Amino acid sequence: MNLLNLSFALLILIALPIAAGGGYIIPQSKTLSGDKNSIIEKFIWSWFLGQLLLWCLFQPIAVWCVLKGKDMVTLKAFYLIAIAVAVGVSVIVGTVGALKHRGNKGIATGDYDKDLTDKNTNPLKATSNQEKSKQVISKQEESVKINAYRILWIAVIILIAVQVVLQIVLAYMEVDDSYYVSEATSAVEASRFYNTIPYTGASTDIDFRHGLAPFPLWLAFISSLTGIKAVSIAHVVLPAVHMTMTYMVYAVIGRTLLGDKRRHLPVYMLFVIALNLFGFTSYMTPEKFFMTRIREGKATIASLIIPGIVICLYMILKSLSENKKTDIRLYIMLFALNMSGCLCSTLGALLCALPIFICAVIGAFMLKKVRHLLPMAAGCLPCLIFALMYLKF
Amino acid sequence: MWNTVVSHLSSYIGWGLIIVYYLVALVYLFITEKRKERRIVFIYMPMAVLLIFINPLTAMAMKKYADDEVYYRLLWMLPVTITIADAACEAVIRLRGKAKVLVAAGMLFLIILGGRLIYTDDRFSIAENEYHVPQEVADICDEIVIPGREVRAAFPAEYLVYVRQYTALVVMPYGWDDLYVYGTDGSSTHLREELEKPTVSAEKMATEADNLSCHYIILSEDKPISGNPADYGMEEYSHVDGYVIYKNLSMDFTDPYA
Numbered sequence: 001m002n003l004l005n006l007s008f009a010l011l012i013l014i015a016l017p018i019a020a021g022g023g024y025i026i027p028q029s030k031t032l033s034g035d036k037n038s039i040i041e042k043f044i045w046s047w048f049l050g051q052l053l054l055w056c057l058f059q060p061i062a063v064w065c066v067l068k069g070k071d072m073v074t075l076k077a078f079y080l081i082a083i084a085v086a087v088g089v090s091v092i093v094g095t096v097g098a099l100k101h102r103g104n105k106g107i108a109t110g111d112y113d114k115d116l117t118d119k120n121t122n123p124l125k126a127t128s129n130q131e132k133s134k135q136v137i138s139k140q141e142e143s144v145k146i147n148a149y150r151i152l153w154i155a156v157i158i159l160i161a162v163q164v165v166l167q168i169v170l171a172y173m174e175v176d177d178s179y180y181v182s183e184a185t186s187a188v189e190a191s192r193f194y195n196t197i198p199y200t201g202a203s204t205d206i207d208f209r210h211g212l213a214p215f216p217l218w219l220a221f222i223s224s225l226t227g228i229k230a231v232s233i234a235h236v237v238l239p240a241v242h243m244t245m246t247y248m249v250y251a252v253i254g255r256t257l258l259g260d261k262r263r264h265l266p267v268y269m270l271f272v273i274a275l276n277l278f279g280f281t282s283y284m285t286p287e288k289f290f291m292t293r294i295r296e297g298k299a300t301i302a303s304l305i306i307p308g309i310v311i312c313l314y315m316i317l318k319s320l321s322e323n324k325k326t327d328i329r330l331y332i333m334l335f336a337l338n339m340s341g342c343l344c345s346t347l348g349a350l351l352c353a354l355p356i357f358i359c360a361v362i363g364a365f366m367l368k369k370v371r372h373l374l375p376m377a378a379g380c381l382p383c384l385i386f387a388l389m390y391l392k393f
Numbered sequence: 394m395w396n397t398v399v400s401h402l403s404s405y406i407g408w409g410l411i412i413v414y415y416l417v418a419l420v421y422l423f424i425t426e427k428r429k430e431r432r433i434v435f436i437y438m439p440m441a442v443l444l445i446f447i448n449p450l451t452a453m454a455m456k457k458y459a460d461d462e463v464y465y466r467l468l469w470m471l472p473v474t475i476t477i478a479d480a481a482c483e484a485v486i487r488l489r490g491k492a493k494v495l496v497a498a499g500m501l502f503l504i505i506l507g508g509r510l511i512y513t514d515d516r517f518s519i520a521e522n523e524y525h526v527p528q529e530v531a532d533i534c535d536e537i538v539i540p541g542r543e544v545r546a547a548f549p550a551e552y553l554v555y556v557r558q559y560t561a562l563v564v565m566p567y568g569w570d571d572l573y574v575y576g577t578d579g580s581s582t583h584l585r586e587e588l589e590k591p592t593v594s595a596e597k598m599a600t601e602a603d604n605l606s607c608h609y610i611i612l613s614e615d616k617p618i619s620g621n622p623a624d625y626g627m628e629e630y631s632h633v634d635g636y637v638i639y640k641n642l643s644m645d646f647t648d649p650y651a
Binding site for chain 1 (some may be wrong): 404405406407408409410411412428429430431432433434435437438441442445458459463465466467468469470472473474475477478479481482485486497500501504505507508509510511512513514516517518519520521523524525526543553554555557558559560561562563564565566567568569570
């Protein structure tokens with residue numbers, strides 16, 4: 001793995017998803033959570049949505065290749081075309097959005113500092129000396145608070161950076177890797193998809209159960225494109241990138257939930273980091289999977305896809321509750337989350353569809369609205385199709 | 394089926410208090426949270442998931458249609474981290490001044506106390522290379538691989554998990570799991586049993602290598618061998634990182650690119 005290969009891998013894992021998702025977010029007037037100003041949040045949403053859309057396209061192509069016994073060349077060719085289409089559509093949507101919102105310069109570098117300062121405390125607006133002096137003191141206090149939150153942000157960034165570095169320098173022995181990572185290696189080096197016993201390499205019939213959730217083939221695709229061995233992609237490159245992405249997604253989740261109290265976001269992030277770092281209460285928790293096995297699809301579903309579904313449902317129900325028009329991008333994201341869930345794990349169909357079903361039904365009763373039921377059901381369509389295929393095979 | 398539910402639940406909860414904190418957070422949100430969308434996503438949905446999980450009929454369905462070993466994964470639908478962090482943050486936001494800092498620090502301390510640091514897991518080790526596999530595996534595989542074709546090699550048990558992660562060009566007569574044996578009669582287990590004996594018989598090793606079309610056998614340099622492997626067609630091919638690589642001369646080693 002040299003610097004060139006690594007840069008190429010980072011391009012595929014970071015820049016490409018941003019290109020595929022950016023058009024839906026960056027030039028648009030609002031992020032998915034309705035925020036108008038934060039460029040950082042726009043980039044995080046773009047990265048997350050773009051990655052989901054790319055996984056969403058990968059899943060049907062990869063499953064078709066597995067079922068039809070195709071090779072890596074075919075998979076790469078079809079998926080590269082799909083990526084080009086996804087990026088093209090994103091560019092078109094972005095251009096249309098940019099033209100639509102031309103002149104509306106809402107993008108700034110972040111507004112949490114702005115939140116801290118009450119407009120009424122502006123000394124320039126004060127009328128008497130006493131008021132001026134009070135407002136100057138108040139401004140000083142706010143300045144101290146801003147510095148405190150900045151220190152917390154620095155702590156958050158350091159803690160995340162340390163964990164990312166540890167993903168690279170620490171190896172974690174997991175016997176399941178001898179299935180999933182070996183499957184990826186086999187796909188790259190022998191162009192064989194789920195028709196060998198990964199533990200030994202002996203030929204066998206196609207393993208439909210695992211083949212319907214071909215996350216290892218996505219690792220193989222990145223490996224094949226970059227020239228980095230699949231085992232390095234799985235153990236070093238992907239965990240470092242996905243851990244960063246997951247924490248960023250947690251940050252936008254926190255920002256969405258905190259609403260106008262978003263200056264407390266670093267506090268929220270500290271809780272999230274602590275819960276993940278100290279989440280080794282058993283070998284079964286999502287936090288344990290996230291910290292040790294994020295290279296596996298099932299860890300990705302537990303740490304990234306399900307939190308994504310939760311926040312997506314929250315945003316849809318919030319817009320319904322406030323009698324606002326639901327952003328269509330949320331339904332696109334819900335669909336992509338479902339398809340990505342099916343890519344990650346055969347159990348993904350259930351783990352993604354069930355929370356949506358429950359929230360849709362309870363939402364219909366509590367909010368007395370049924371207009372969300374149809375698009376939500378459409379979002380679950382991939383889960384239904386893959387669940388039926390799973391039962392068939 | 395009830396036993397399955399209880400066993401998975403207790404295994405999932407494990408030895409920490411995080412689930413207790415989650416339940417406390419749920420109760421806190423139940424009492425304080427008025428916004429409907431939040432109640433649906435963070436209170437009612439998880440409660441429904443818990444009800445579904447503890448229902449023995451669900452366990453029965455999982456056993457029939459999937460794999461009951463993964464039953465605990467239904468609990469992944471509970472947004473534990475998001476909910477605890479959100480409830481803790483909401484509680485902190487309600488406070489003012491020093492109380493805010495003290496309560497936040499106290500709750501972080503409780504999380505640390507009630508959980509267990511992930512890096513205390515003894516399955517972590519310092520990575521030996523960019524592949525995160527033992528260096529011996531990488532070196533031995535590099536020594537025996539013939540580009541463009543497969544070779545079959547029997548490895549010591551401690552490396553079975555790693556070999557095929559590193560390269561697909563090395564196939565093995567047996568994998569880490571004895572259930573996955575190569576051959577129609579499970580004969581690969583004979584080779585493994587022989588190689589795991591305190592003293593390996595050179596004759597039996599060579600016979601089993603022939604039976605399983607094994608190109609190489611890798612043994613620790615410390616492993617005593619009775620008899621001379623060379624007498625039975627097993628050439629001492631190379632020494633790598635404390636291991637001897639025996640080459641089965643009766644096999645074909647044609648290099649497709651030669």
